[in-house]
Amino acid sequence: MARGTLRGQSERFPSSPKRASRAKGRPVAASDSRSSSPGGLGKLLDARRVLLVVGCGGVGKTTTTAALGLAAARRGKRVLCLTIDPARRLSQSLGIEEMKTEAQTIDPALFAQAGVTITGSMTVMMLDTKSTFDSLVTQLAPSVEQRDRILNNVLYKYISTSLAGTQEYMAMEKLYATKSDPSYDLILLDTPPTPNALDFLDAPERLVGAIDSAATRWLVQAVQSSGKFSLNVLAKGAAAIVRGIGKVSGSGFLEQMAAFIAEINSVFGGWKKRADAVSTALRGPDVAYVLVTTPDPLAVREVMFFADRLREQDMRRDAFVVNRVHPTYGRVPDVAEVEAALSQSAIPLGPDAPARLRRAAEDESRMGKLDALHLVGLEAALEDEASGGSLLAHVPAFPYDIHDLERLSRIAEVLAP
Known part of the structure; x- marks a missing residue:
């Protein structure tokens, strides 16, 4: 469906007060019965092997991943959370100084100190794109010598860290590699922070396509059996195109590129097979998308x-998880009621405090009503799309940052009571 169609659908979201009140409260399914998700997202944690958490930047995706991991650990699962670019706050909330590229199991004593009871375990890991790429090359290279030539190639070092699509593909590769690890019952992936949150879907195909393009095949042909680089072995049209590239980039670059492509070509068959396996795994019955x-x-x-x-x-x-949902109030108290409440509480806030507090309550209630309308629209759109009972969980807008296990556990309780 085109983006324009979706925009039009969003603008037609209904705003029935009855539907709005029904949308509040515990997480609900997108079906009319609302009875298929009494445990929130708990059934996904229990039934699936892999959860991919998807969303654009700034919506709380990484925190949601961690909260789901904590919820699963509370249910007795051995959990691995993979993330690309964790916020400093997330490390603090998990009780660790910083995320590392090797697996770190959260100390059970930290959960006990926070008053959080878990019967499973929670392990976190920051994905390292280059080390994952290196591991893949090591697996697929036909010899140690060829492996070393690829890993030490200047262009490989660039491609393995900076080429568009590499990060997304390597995230999927790491997920695929750990999926069969018996050390974990559940693996959660906080998908890479890209302008398009779903770049990872076709990252394997895009990366394979870049290596298997016509231009790269010409460069491979230009490397003669003697190992020397020559355009004379190419057809006239191909040679002209490659010469044009060489005028811009320099012949030295072309020689390096040709040497790299010739080396990587030896692992291409295994690489393509692996990429196909990764793509298939993303559609498996044991994988869920949040x-x-x-x-x-x-x-x-x-x-x-x-x-x-x-x-x-x-x-x-x-x-679907909707974060930062503001509450709605049946009636905002008037100034006299606020004054009476402050007087009973003996809270000295100054003479204008009652009026300011009332305005704040009005603002909060107004935001809650707007949120309710938008959430009703999302629920209606899910029904219109015949989503097959997708779960819809609402996480409240907490009046504090999530920077420790105790507060993270409150989100976990909302997602999987």
Whole structure:
């Protein structure tokens, strides 16, 4: 579905007060019965092997991943959380100084100190794109010598860290590699922070396509059996194109590129097979997708666009998590009532405090009503899309930052009571 269609659908979201009140409260399914998700997202944690957490930047995706991991650990699961670019706050909330590229199991004593009871375990790891790429080359290279030539190639060092699509593909590769690790019952991936949150879906195909393009095949042909680089072995048209590239980049660059492509070509068959396996694994029955958003209309439209992309790729939309949902109030107290409450509490806030507090309550209630309308729209869109009972969980807008295990556990309780 085109983005314009989705935008139009978002603008037609209904605003029935009855539907709005029904949308509040515990996480609900996108079906009329609302009875299929009494445990929130708990059934996904229990039934699936892998959860991919998807969303655009700034919607709380990384925190949601950690909270889901904690919820699973509370249910007795041995959990591994993989993340690309963790916020400093997340490390603090997990009780560790910093995320590392090797697996770190959170000390059970930290959970006990925070008053959080877990019967499983929680391990976290920051993904290292280059080390994952290096490991893949090591697996696929036909000889130690060829492996070393690839790993030490200047262009490989660039491609393995900076080429567009590499980070997304290596995240999927790491997920695929750890999926069969018997040390874990559940693996959660905080998908890479990219302008398009679903770049990882076709990253394997894009990276294989870059290596298997016509230009790279010409460069391989230009490396003669003697190992020397020559354009004379190419057809006239191909040679002209490659010469044009050489005028811009320099012949030295072409020689380095040709040497690299010739080396990487030896592992290409295994690489393509691996990429196909990764792509297939993303569509497996033991994989679930959790889409994260906020009540902001733009974020809602984006998440519906992501949902449509998943459907086009034959992938399920298992759950939607809406973060930072403001509460709604039946009636905002008047100034006299606020004054009476402050007087009983003996809170000295100054003569204008009652009026300011009332305005704050009005603002909060107004935001809650707007959030409710946007959430009703999301729920209606899910029904219109025939999502097959996708779960919809609402996480409240807490009046504090999530920077410790105790507060993270409160989100976990909302997601999987």
